[in-house]
Amino acid sequence: MDLRFTPEELAFREEVRGFIRDNLPREIRERMRLGHPARKQDIVAWQRILNARGWAAYSWPQEWGGPGWTAVQKMIFLEENLAAPAPEVSSFNITMLGPVLIQFGTEEQKRRYLPRAANLDDWWCQGFSEPGSGSDLASLKTRAVKEGGHYVVNGQKIWTSTAHNADWCFLLVRTDPKAPKQQQGISFLLVDLRTPGVEVRPIISIDGSHHLNEVFFTDVRVPVENLVGEENRGWSVAKYLLGNERTGIARLGKSKERTRFALEKAREVNMNGKPLIEDRGFRTRVAQIEVDMKALEITQARVVSAYDKSQDGRPDPLSSVLKIKGTELLQGTSELLMDVGGPQAMPVWQQELAALTNEPALLPEWAVQATPAYLMLRAASIYGGTNEIQKNILNKAVLGL
Amino acid sequence: MDFDLTQDQRLMVESVGRLLADTYAFEQRKALLKTEQGWSPALWAQYAELGLLGLPIAEEHGGFGGGAVEVMLLMQEFGRHLVLEPYLATVVLGAGAIRLAGSPAQQGEILPAIAAGTTRLGFAHYERQARYDMTDVMTTATGAPGGGGFVLEGAKSVVLHGASADALVVSARTAGSRHEAAGLSLFLVDANAPGVTRRGYRLRDGTEAAEIALAAVKVPGHALVGEKDNALPVIERVVQAGIAATAGEVVGAMEAMQAMTLDYLKTRQQFGRPIGDNQALQHRAAEMMVALEQGRSMAMLASMMVDEPDAADRARNISMAKVGVGQSGRFVSQNAVQLHGGIGMTEEYAVGHFFRRVMVIEHMFGDTAYHLDRLADGVA
Ligand SMILES: Cc1cc2nc3c(=O)[nH]c(=O)nc-3n(C[C@H](O)[C@H](O)[C@H](O)COP(=O)(O)OP(=O)(O)OC[C@H]3O[C@@H](n4cnc5c(N)ncnc54)[C@H](O)[C@@H]3O)c2cc1C
Numbered sequence: 001m002d003l004r005f006t007p008e009e010l011a012f013r014e015e016v017r018g019f020i021r022d023n024l025p026r027e028i029r030e031r032m033r034l035g036h037p038a039r040k041q042d043i044v045a046w047q048r049i050l051n052a053r054g055w056a057a058y059s060w061p062q063e064w065g066g067p068g069w070t071a072v073q074k075m076i077f078l079e080e081n082l083a084a085p086a087p088e089v090s091s092f093n094i095t096m097l098g099p100v101l102i103q104f105g106t107e108e109q110k111r112r113y114l115p116r117a118a119n120l121d122d123w124w125c126q127g128f129s130e131p132g133s134g135s136d137l138a139s140l141k142t143r144a145v146k147e148g149g150h151y152v153v154n155g156q157k158i159w160t161s162t163a164h165n166a167d168w169c170f171l172l173v174r175t176d177p178k179a180p181k182q183q184q185g186i187s188f189l190l191v192d193l194r195t196p197g198v199e200v201r202p203i204i205s206i207d208g209s210h211h212l213n214e215v216f217f218t219d220v221r222v223p224v225e226n227l228v229g230e231e232n233r234g235w236s237v238a239k240y241l242l243g244n245e246r247t248g249i250a251r252l253g254k255s256k257e258r259t260r261f262a263l264e265k266a267r268e269v270n271m272n273g274k275p276l277i278e279d280r281g282f283r284t285r286v287a288q289i290e291v292d293m294k295a296l297e298i299t300q301a302r303v304v305s306a307y308d309k310s311q312d313g314r315p316d317p318l319s320s321v322l323k324i325k326g327t328e329l330l331q332g333t334s335e336l337l338m339d340v341g342g343p344q345a346m347p348v349w350q351q352e353l354a355a356l357t358n359e360p361a362l363l364p365e366w367a368v369q370a371t372p373a374y375l376m377l378r379a380a381s382i383y384g385g386t387n388e389i390q391k392n393i394l395n396k397a398v399l400g401l
Numbered sequence: 402m403d404f405d406l407t408q409d410q411r412l413m414v415e416s417v418g419r420l421l422a423d424t425y426a427f428e429q430r431k432a433l434l435k436t437e438q439g440w441s442p443a444l445w446a447q448y449a450e451l452g453l454l455g456l457p458i459a460e461e462h463g464g465f466g467g468g469a470v471e472v473m474l475l476m477q478e479f480g481r482h483l484v485l486e487p488y489l490a491t492v493v494l495g496a497g498a499i500r501l502a503g504s505p506a507q508q509g510e511i512l513p514a515i516a517a518g519t520t521r522l523g524f525a526h527y528e529r530q531a532r533y534d535m536t537d538v539m540t541t542a543t544g545a546p547g548g549g550g551f552v553l554e555g556a557k558s559v560v561l562h563g564a565s566a567d568a569l570v571v572s573a574r575t576a577g578s579r580h581e582a583a584g585l586s587l588f589l590v591d592a593n594a595p596g597v598t599r600r601g602y603r604l605r606d607g608t609e610a611a612e613i614a615l616a617a618v619k620v621p622g623h624a625l626v627g628e629k630d631n632a633l634p635v636i637e638r639v640v641q642a643g644i645a646a647t648a649g650e651v652v653g654a655m656e657a658m659q660a661m662t663l664d665y666l667k668t669r670q671q672f673g674r675p676i677g678d679n680q681a682l683q684h685r686a687a688e689m690m691v692a693l694e695q696g697r698s699m700a701m702l703a704s705m706m707v708d709e710p711d712a713a714d715r716a717r718n719i720s721m722a723k724v725g726v727g728q729s730g731r732f733v734s735q736n737a738v739q740l741h742g743g744i745g746m747t748e749e750y751a752v753g754h755f756f757r758r759v760m761v762i763e764h765m766f767g768d769t770a771y772h773l774d775r776l777a778d779g780v781a
Pocket of ligand 1: 129133158159161169212387
């Protein structure tokens with residue numbers, strides 16, 4: 001047992017940190033530090049810079065344009081990227097679609113989609129959830145009927161993150177409604193969102209932003225060559241996608257970065273006549289967060305190094321521990337920063353709009369941004385399998401209760 | 402001990418509940434939020450007619466002579482429907498200061514106008530650098546040359562309904578330095594007086610607030626509210642009344658979220674059965690109820706402590722209530738969203754609106770950490 005990174009791993013961390021420091025555009029970094037969500041153009045710009053270095057598809061094998069890193073290297077890369085803070089690479093493109101195509105795709109599909117996904121030339125989104133099928137995903141109803149060289153798709157998806165920015169969607173559809181088990185009649189399709197019959201409608205979330213969408217499919221014709229894996233075997237593809245590559249699931253780098261930022265701001269605001277940073281109650285709260293982060297860091301390292309050693313590449317049920325604690329920490333640290341902002345974190349104020357008219361800063365931007373970030377992160381324990389479902393998984397897979 | 406409502410209290414709660422059921426359905430409220438003002442002057446007039454605006458105002462000033470308990474009960478109804486009108490700013494805070502410290506002339510002029518719904522006030526005390534600190538006041542009021550009046554200079558932050566108020570109760574230093582308890586005074590300032598600049602915005606819950614700058618604002622000597630240099634006890638009592646009132650509002654909001662969540666647990670189907678069939682979620686709902694009832698007790702405590710003469714006892718109990726209600730509110734609202742899944746995250750669904758109201762209230766008048774600190778200082 002040795003908690004230390006090897007000299008090679010430490011050198012690798014330095015290399016990643018140095019590259020990000022030298023190449024991340026300052027404006028993007030500053031916006032992210034202030035707590036703004038990354039804009040589409042920022043995400044694209046940064047992913048392309050990473051891709052030029054061969055790092056965007058960080059989890060893919062070298063054969064398909066990835067760096068061929070070990071799980072420990074991937075973990076280090078993700079942490080440094082979040083800690084910068086830099087926009088995250090598109091998880092739809094890199095951690096979901098890529099590995100699925102590499103595992104199940106045809107040569108033609110790999111050649112056609114992978115390089116464009118790595119470079120974010122195509123922006124992908126995930127069309128899984130439906131109004132009636134959230135936690136119970138296998139009950140999905142969107143129907144695809146084969147007619148000659150096409151599947152004709154009808155139905156509705158919901159909660160489709162960034163569909164309004166997307167070019168393509170990977171979609172779960174029902175191809176055999178009569179299959180003895182729900183899981184057996186599902187297929188995985190790649191859909192060009194410019195196809196006639198696709199309609200994307202916005203859903204505004206409680207942070208006031210447009211991130212989510214409903215996507216309606218009316219007689220949408222999808223070429224049969226866009227089927228991934230076998231017809232009616234899409235559930236195994238989806239399960240592979242959801243279970244694959246859990247290295248980044250805890251997003252610990254973000255919690256660490258936000259805690260550091262909150263500490264920095266706690267020097268600038270007051271509590272009972274002293275800087276907040278000197279307040280014992282505040283320091284105790286931060287200490288608790290640091291304890292939790294440290295435990296998670298080591299748990300994550302255990303999962304990751306086991307993954308490197310395992311032969312079967314099957315997801316570790318401990319990844320549910322990473323999801324549960326990781327999202328609790330994301331929520332806890334966003335809550336911390338909002339509380340540091342205090343009353344000034346409550347207004348809705350767009351400094352960017354004011355800046356256009358040369359108005360002076362009315363309110364501290366970091367404080368104003370802290371609250372929408374907090375609000376949006378309430379979803380972290382809902383998406384990617386709710387934390388209740390993660391606990392059910394632990395029960396079934398480990399505890400046997 | 403008696404926790405029952407009187408006949409009058411019950412009647413008030415019922416009539417307000419009926420009015421709000423008719424006027425504050427989710428879609429109606431959404432339309433109201435979209436208007437420039439963000440609340441309804443017509444409803445404000447109705448509140449005046451029902452006597453709600455004069456609820457805590459003495460009968461001799463056109464009010465009802467009610468106390469903090471009545472205000473809490475009313476705020477609970479407001480919380481259930483997420484009422485947007487400036488009741489807290491005008492009736493609880495602004496009028497509260499005038500009631501507690503105003504001269505007979507000020508009371509005779511302002512309080513009847515508030516009860517009648519023709520004047521609205523803002524309470525401009527907290528400053529940006531102060532965060533929650535009640536003595537951290539840098540705004541100054543100096544004697545105007547020639548005598549008699551004062552000149553105000555400074556800035557106030559997140560003044561609730563400050564942009565649309567007719568007049569502001571402003572705290573300023575007439576003596577002492579930053580953080581000093583002595584040397585504060587209150588002034589009644591025409592919100593449209595020369596030198597007053599108000600920049601309004603919405604808070605995350607849709608209610609209005611403003612940053613207010615005071616640049617060489619001249620006020621006459623009779624604008625002073627209460628004793629010169631000794632306003633802190635008044636400010637504290639106004640803030641305490643605000644805590645008690647919003648505690649009621651949070652209880653109402655928690656009740657609404659609890660009801661919505663229970664309904665959702667019974668109707669939302671996943672895996673072929675209502676999600677509420679899962680014992681994990683049954684326990685969560687029970688924990689929400691525990692939090693709600695503990696919060697309700699604390700709201701009662703706060704309202705019964707508002708008029709407690711022993712200042713230290715009053716402050717301590719009201720801090721306890723702020724902590725208890727704040728923690729309950731956070732727990733209930735976070736879980737209400739969680740148990741709704743994706744739908745709880747949307748602007749089109751009511752639970753998120755309650756969530757944000759409770760969140761905004763938690764960051765008023767000192768947050769949980771601030772009041773815990775004060776309580777910790779007093780642990781003996
Ligand atoms: C911000 C955000 C982004 C998203 N992005 C995408 C996306 O890009 N693509 C996509 O396809 N989907 C996306 N989703 C959807 C997400 O995957 C679903 O919201 C999630 O699976 C939960 O489903 P649901 O919302 O229908 O909630 P439900 O499944 O109805 O759950 C409601 C509540 O019941 C609980 N529950 C349900 N079943 C059980 C059980 N058996 N035991 C105990 N508790 C249970 C849940 O934990 C939850 O608390 C996103 C969601 C959000 C909020």
